[in-house]
Amino acid sequence: MRVNKITVAALAVVAGLSLTACQNDDDATGQSSNSSAASTATSSNGGSGSGGSGSDGSARDTAGGSSAGKSSNEGQGSNEGQGSVAGTGTNENGKIGKCRTDELEVKAVDHTSDGDPYGFVAVEFTNGGGRDCAISGYAGVDLKTSAGELSAKRTGEQPASTVLKDGESVAFSLTYPLNDSGGSGVRITGLVVTPPDETKSVSLDWPGAATLPVTDGSGSSVKVGPIGSAGQGG
Secondary structure (H helix, E strand, O other): OHHHHHHHHHHHHHHHHHHHHHHHHHHHHHHHHHHHHHHHHHHHHHHHHHHHHHHHHHHHHHHHHHHHHHHHHHHHHHHHHHHHHHHHOEOOOOOEOEOOHHHEEEEEEEOOOOOOOEEEEEEEEEEOOOOOEEEOOOOEEEEEEOOEEEEOEEOOOOOOOEEEOOOOEEEEEEEEEOOOOOOOOEEEEEEEEEOOOOOOOEEEOOOOOOEEOOOOOOOOOOEEOOOOOEOOOO
């Protein structure tokens, strides 16, 4: 009987150990499953997080697209502003730009009449720049002569500002003494004109009398008036 009791007790212990082992295995499996599930959830959450960032990124991209659209619209506004500049000659401050030498067609016409005590030449600027432009003051004028260049002296008249629309013209006067001395005088070979506030000049044929009287060199006998001081040349 004692042996049977020991055997039964031993079997009970073994059975208990087996049950404990099974439970431990089940617990380990459960923990592994839970860990796997947790890992999957974490990965899934990470993916969702990435997706959320992607969503945010998409939102940002969408916002960026909106910004790009705004930028494009701003660019169009800028282009319109530039179109305004090109069309009207105004700069970003709304002022009319100055007439540039390359935008102006320049010609000189003799307007001396019989009986005049002096020769008269009108120098005309025509705006061909495709935009409005402003011009005022005095042009630089030099006569090319057989004795060298002769610079015209300003008359001292108050200049007025003029806005030239595309295709419009304005002229200034140039007066010089007539050679009535009977001598050969100083031969005039050409005319150089520099628009106001410009450094680039235009060379023209001289349309007036062929010579100037010889002077004592005390001063220029050729006078230039301000812009607008002469009617338009014909």
